Amino acid sequence: MAPNNTSSGYNTPDSSLEGVLPVHPTAARRPHAITVQSENTSYTDEYITAQYQNRGAEVTVSNGQYNIVPTVQNVEFRTKRAPAKTGLMMIGMGGNNGTTLCATILANRHNIVWHTKNGVQQPNYIGSMLRASTVRIGTEPGTGREVHVPVSDVLPMVHPNDLVLGGWDISGMPMDKAMFRAKVLDYDLARQVAPHMELLGSPLPSVYYPDFIAANQEARADNVIAGDDKQAHLEHIRADICKFKQENELDRVVVFWTANTERYSDIIPGVNDTADNLLNAIKTSHSEVSPSTLFAVAAILEGEPFVNGAPQNTFVPGVIDLAERHKGFIGGDDLKSGQTKLKSVFAEFLVNAGIKPLSIASYNHLGNNDGHNLSAERQFKSKEISKSSVVDDMVNANRLLYKAPEVGPKGEPIGKGEHPDHIVVIKYVPAVGDSKRAIDEYYSEIFCGGRSTINIFNECEDSLLATPLILDLTILTELLTRVQYRKDKANEYSPLYSVLSLLSYMLKAPLVKPGTEVVNSLNRQRNALETFLKACIGLEGNSDLLLETRVW
Numbered sequence: 001m002a003p004n005n006t007s008s009g010y011n012t013p014d015s016s017l018e019g020v021l022p023v024h025p026t027a028a029r030r031p032h033a034i035t036v037q038s039e040n041t042s043y044t045d046e047y048i049t050a051q052y053q054n055r056g057a058e059v060t061v062s063n064g065q066y067n068i069v070p071t072v073q074n075v076e077f078r079t080k081r082a083p084a085k086t087g088l089m090m091i092g093m094g095g096n097n098g099t100t101l102c103a104t105i106l107a108n109r110h111n112i113v114w115h116t117k118n119g120v121q122q123p124n125y126i127g128s129m130l131r132a133s134t135v136r137i138g139t140e141p142g143t144g145r146e147v148h149v150p151v152s153d154v155l156p157m158v159h160p161n162d163l164v165l166g167g168w169d170i171s172g173m174p175m176d177k178a179m180f181r182a183k184v185l186d187y188d189l190a191r192q193v194a195p196h197m198e199l200l201g202s203p204l205p206s207v208y209y210p211d212f213i214a215a216n217q218e219a220r221a222d223n224v225i226a227g228d229d230k231q232a233h234l235e236h237i238r239a240d241i242c243k244f245k246q247e248n249e250l251d252r253v254v255v256f257w258t259a260n261t262e263r264y265s266d267i268i269p270g271v272n273d274t275a276d277n278l279l280n281a282i283k284t285s286h287s288e289v290s291p292s293t294l295f296a297v298a299a300i301l302e303g304e305p306f307v308n309g310a311p312q313n314t315f316v317p318g319v320i321d322l323a324e325r326h327k328g329f330i331g332g333d334d335l336k337s338g339q340t341k342l343k344s345v346f347a348e349f350l351v352n353a354g355i356k357p358l359s360i361a362s363y364n365h366l367g368n369n370d371g372h373n374l375s376a377e378r379q380f381k382s383k384e385i386s387k388s389s390v391v392d393d394m395v396n397a398n399r400l401l402y403k404a405p406e407v408g409p410k411g412e413p414i415g416k417g418e419h420p421d422h423i424v425v426i427k428y429v430p431a432v433g434d435s436k437r438a439i440d441e442y443y444s445e446i447f448c449g450g451r452s453t454i455n456i457f458n459e460c461e462d463s464l465l466a467t468p469l470i471l472d473l474t475i476l477t478e479l480l481t482r483v484q485y486r487k488d489k490a491n492e493y494s495p496l497y498s499v500l501s502l503l504s505y506m507l508k509a510p511l512v513k514p515g516t517e518v519v520n521s522l523n524r525q526r527n528a529l530e531t532f533l534k535a536c537i538g539l540e541g542n543s544d545l546l547l548e549t550r551v552w
Ligand code: NAD
Pocket: 091, 092, 093, 094, 095, 096, 097, 098, 168, 169, 170, 171, 206, 207, 208, 209, 213, 220, 257, 258, 259, 260, 261, 262, 291, 309, 310, 311, 334, 335, 336, 337, 368, 369, 370, 373, 462, 463, 465, 466
C-alpha cells in the first residue's frame, strides 16, 4: 500500500500519537533510590563498595559417608556508579531481531503509541527481566510485608532508551525498509517509527564467508567487505568499532552477534586452539575462521565486550584464551527466548518433583529468515546442539531417578549415564513468518509404573521475545564491566572473569569458565543474578527461610 504522505505521518518524524499516554512503568526513568545502611556498604560519588561473605560447603564422600565443612570467603565488590555512555553494535542489524530492537527502542524513546485492533498500544519493555521484573529486597518493619523493587533499580544500569544503535549487515537494505521486510511490527507502529529508522541509514558492510551460513542467504549479501584477506577484515571491523565509539563519544560499545546461525567451526590444533594460533590463522586467512569469531576477536582487541546471540561455536578455545589474556569480556551462546526457556523450567519441575521424564520431544516450525537459514543441515546442527544440553544438569543432579555413568579403570565416567531421550526438530514453514510454533511432549514415569504425558503448544512471536533478551544482555554486560572485586584488602581490585556466565538466564547454551559446570536451571540462573546484584550492595542472598513467619 502506498503511504499517504499528507495524513499518515509516514514522512514526518513526529508521530501524531506521540506522548498521548504516560510512559509505561517498564520504560520509566527513576533515580537510583536504594541506599543500604550498613557497615558493610559504603558510597562515594564514584563507587558503591560492599563487603560480602560468600558462604558454601566442601563435601567429601567416602564409603557412602558425606562429610561437610561449611566455608566462608570474604569478598569486596566495588561498582562504578555512573553507567557508561553505551553503544550497541549488532552484527545482523538488518535482520528481524536487529530491526525490531532498533524500532522498539525508538518507539520507547519517542513514546510513540499506535493503534491495533484491540485499541491504543504504548511501547514498553515487557519481556525484559531487568526492566519488567522485580526482586524481593527485604521486609517492612512492623508489618513484615515484603518489599519488591525493579531488578534494574538494584544497581545503576543503562536505560535501554539511551543505547546508541549501530552495526553491520551483509544486506545493505536501509533500516526502515529492513523493518518492513521483517514483518514483525504492527503496521501502525512501523509506519510511525519508519522516519526514525530512516535516520539510522543502512548497516555497515560486513564480513561474508558463504561457507558458514546457509546457501539460501546468498541473495541478501549485497553489502560485504571486499576481498578474502581475513587480517584486513579484522582491521576493518576494529576500525568500524573505533570510529563508532569516537563519533558518538561512547565510553563502551557492546558488540552483539544477532546475525544468521553459522555452522560449527572445526576445532583444529594449531589453528584455533590458542590465542596465538588463532591470530596467526587470521593472518593466513585460514578457512576455519568464521565471521563471528573474527568479530569476537575484533571486539576483544578493541577492549569491548562481545555477546553471541546465536548457537554456533564462535568461542573456539583461542577466543577464550584471547579474552583471558586481554581481560576482555565475552558471553553466549544463543538467545533463550521460547521453547528452551520453558524446558529449563519444566524439566527441572518434573525432576525436582521426583518424577522421571523418559523422553522430551520438541518440534518447531517457523517462517522467518532465521527459519530459512536453519533449514540447511549444518546450520540446524548448531541449533540442535545448543538446544539439547538443557536438561543435563538436572538429570546429573538426581541419581535416584537416573543411573550414573559406568566408571572406567581410573574412576573416570564413561558416557553420560542414563538420560531421557531428547529430540529437537525444526522445520521452515514460510506462512507462519516470525510467529514460531513450538510443540513439546514430556513423557514421564510416575508412581509405581504409571506414565504421564504432558503436551505443550507454545506460539512465540520470535523477535518480540528475543529483543528484550538482547537488551538485558547488553545492559547487564555493561554493568558487569563496571564491577570489580578483591578477596583481600591488601590486593588491587580485579575485573570479573572474562566469561560472563551471569548472563546465563538469557542464553540457551551458557558459556562458562572452562572446567566448571554449566547451570541450565532457569531458577538457579535467576537466583545467581539476584544474589550477585544484592552482593554488590552488601545484602545477603534472597533466602526464602522467612524465619519470622515460621517461629513464635
Ligand atoms: P534474521 O535472519 O532475520 O537476521 C539475521 C541477519 O544477519 C540478516 O539480516 C542477515 O543478512 C545478517 N547476516 C548474516 N550473516 C552476516 C554476517 N556475516 N555479517 C553481518 N550480517 C549478517 O534472523 P533473526 O530472526 O534476527 O535471528 C538472528 C539470530 O538470532 C539467528 O542466528 C537466530 O538463530 C538467533 N536467535 C533468534 C531467536 C529469536 O527468537 N528470534 C532466538 C534465539 C536465537
